[in-house]
Amino acid sequence: MKYRTFLTTLALFLFTFNLGIVIISITTFKDTIRRAQERSLDEHYFITSALLQDFHAVEGRGTDIDSSIPSLLQPYNYLAGDQNVTLVLFKDKELVYSNSSVLSVPNGFLELPGDASRLVSIQESGDRASVLVSGKLPAPYDLYTMVYLYDMTDGIAAWEQMKNMLFFAGLIVSVLFAFGLHILLSKLFRPLSQISQTSRQIAAGAYDTRLPVSGQDELTEMAQSFNNMAKEIQNQIQQLATAAQQKQQFIDNFAHELRTPLTTIYGYAEYIQKVARTEEDKLFATTYIMSESRRLQNIAYRLLDLATLRENKLEQSDVRMEQLMLGVKQALSIMAAEKEVQITWEYRMDTLHCDPDLIHILLVNLIDNSLKACSAGGHIKVVAELENDHKVITIEDNGKGMSAEHLVHITEAFYRVDPSRARNGGGAGLGLTLCKQIADCHGAELHFLSEPGKGTTAKLIFPATRTIR
Numbered sequence: 456m457k458y459r460t461f462l463t464t465l466a467l468f469l470f471t472f473n474l475g476i477v478i479i480s481i482t483t484f485k486d487t488i489r490r491a492q493e494r495s496l497d498e499h500y501f502i503t504s505a506l507l508q509d510f511h512a513v514e515g516r517g518t519d520i521d522s523s524i525p526s527l528l529q530p531y532n533y534l535a536g537d538q539n540v541t542l543v544l545f546k547d548k549e550l551v552y553s554n555s556s557v558l559s560v561p562n563g564f565l566e567l568p569g570d571a572s573r574l575v576s577i578q579e580s581g582d583r584a585s586v587l588v589s590g591k592l593p594a595p596y597d598l599y600t601m602v603y604l605y606d607m608t609d610g611i612a613a614w615e616q617m618k619n620m621l622f623f624a625g626l627i628v629s630v631l632f633a634f635g636l637h638i639l640l641s642k643l644f645r646p647l648s649q650i651s652q653t654s655r656q657i658a659a660g661a662y663d664t665r666l667p668v669s670g671q672d673e674l675t676e677m678a679q680s681f682n683n684m685a686k687e688i689q690n691q692i693q694q695l696a697t698a699a700q701q702k703q704q705f706i707d708n709f710a711h712e713l714r715t716p717l718t719t720i721y722g723y724a725e726y727i728q729k730v731a732r733t734e735e736d737k738l739f740a741t742t743y744i745m746s747e748s749r750r751l752q753n754i755a756y757r758l759l760d761l762a763t764l765r766e767n768k769l770e771q772s773d774v775r776m777e778q779l780m781l782g783v784k785q786a787l788s789i790m791a792a793e794k795e796v797q798i799t800w801e802y803r804m805d806t807l808h809c810d811p812d813l814i815h816i817l818l819v820n821l822i823d824n825s826l827k828a829c830s831a832g833g834h835i836k837v838v839a840e841l842e843n844d845h846k847v848i849t850i851e852d853n854g855k856g857m858s859a860e861h862l863v864h865i866t867e868a869f870y871r872v873d874p875s876r877a878r879n880g881g882g883a884g885l886g887l888t889l890c891k892q893i894a895d896c897h898g899a900e901l902h903f904l905s906e907p908g909k910g911t912t913a914k915l916i917f918p919a920t921r922t923i924r
Contacts, residue, residue: 802839828854
């Protein structure tokens with residue numbers, strides 16, 4: 456593309472430029488001929504007019520005109536001083552005067568019409584070129600014919616020199632133009648080459664490849680737009696890769712979660728079927744079967760909740776904090792009493808704009824995790840307040856806590872900090888995943904702070920635009 460553009464532009468320039476030189480040369484040549492002809496005609500008219508007056512004066516003195524012609528024309532010989540002009544006078548085609556020994560007059564130049572008109576011609580002899588003007592004197596001296604010859608060889612030579620200089624200068628300009636055009640096109644097409652190379656690299660998997668950006672012109676804007684596009688493509692690919700990884704991890708975890716209760720159910724069912732057991736043994740086996748069945752049911756309900764949240768079907772309204780806290784307190788009071796854990800409730804705001812059922816599920820899950828992490832005599836503090844124009848709900852416990860390594864994974868599906876505790880307690884490993892999605896649906900942020908042996912703090916921060924009164 457660059458070389459086609461270069462050759463096309465150079466060809467158009469050379470054609471136009473050299474055409475201009477040819478036109479200038481032709482125009483200049485014509486102007487040189489025209490000025491030579493005009494000079495010859497003017498000087499021929501001047502000499503014939505002066506010679507006519509001289510003839511009248513000589514005739515008035517009674518002197519013979521023919522014998523006086525050499526002396527009369529002698530003053531005009533200054534025109535021949537530069538060897539460019541020749542004067543010739545004929546009488547009835549007879550040469551009566553010439554200031555040059557060599558003169559060739561074309562046929563017909565002495566056969567002029569009787570109206571004293573003049574003939575002009577360009578005469579070439581070898582490498583010489585001249586303007587020839589011939590004209591009769593007015594009556595009663597119309598027997599005399601004045602021939603004026605102007606040698607314009609020097610003028611044509613000057614024109615040829617100028618023409619050669621123009622073409623030489625044109626050659627230099629053409630070379631400089633070709634060099635400059637090549638540099639310019641290389642600079643203009645460099646971003647396109649870089650885009651092509653970068654595109655190939657991105658297509659090959661180097662998604663972090665970017666174009667260099669410098670300057671403030673349109674090419675810079677194009678490079679920035681390309682980089683933005685490449686960044687978005689990289690983000691999309693990373694998101695797809697992350698999503699695929701998460702889906703695969705979800706499937707692996709889900710299969711693992713199902714395998715344990717199904718194995719237990721199958722084992723105890725087979726135990727009841729094949730071996731004669733007492734009623735007490737059968738009750739023990741069916742209790743385990745029911746426990747694992749409830750676990751599968753819990754997983755199914757949580758997955759259904761997650762699927763519903765992905766549809767983003769929220770019914771938000773202004774809910775009184777007193778009513779919201781009361782519902783959560785009633786749902787967890789029995790469990791807190793059994794665990795001998797104290798829960799304190801504080802709220803310093805009147806209402807919260809949210810989906811009350813989903814926020815109820817979120818708070819119950821968070822406090823339930825705190826209850827499981829606390830031992831007897833533990834304490835959980837639930838506070839709802841305003842922080843920098845944001846409504847914030849904080850749940851703080853003094854339980855086991857967790858390390859930073861576990862903290863970054865706790866909202867992943869089926870992730871367990873303590874797998875044995877979570878399985879025995881009937882947990883599905885989906886509670887905090889559900890909490891994270893509920894927070895995202897409300898545009899809120901869910902953060903966790905924890906330290907082993909010092910407890911965990913969960914903070915739900917609602918956006919300022921969602922806060923009302």
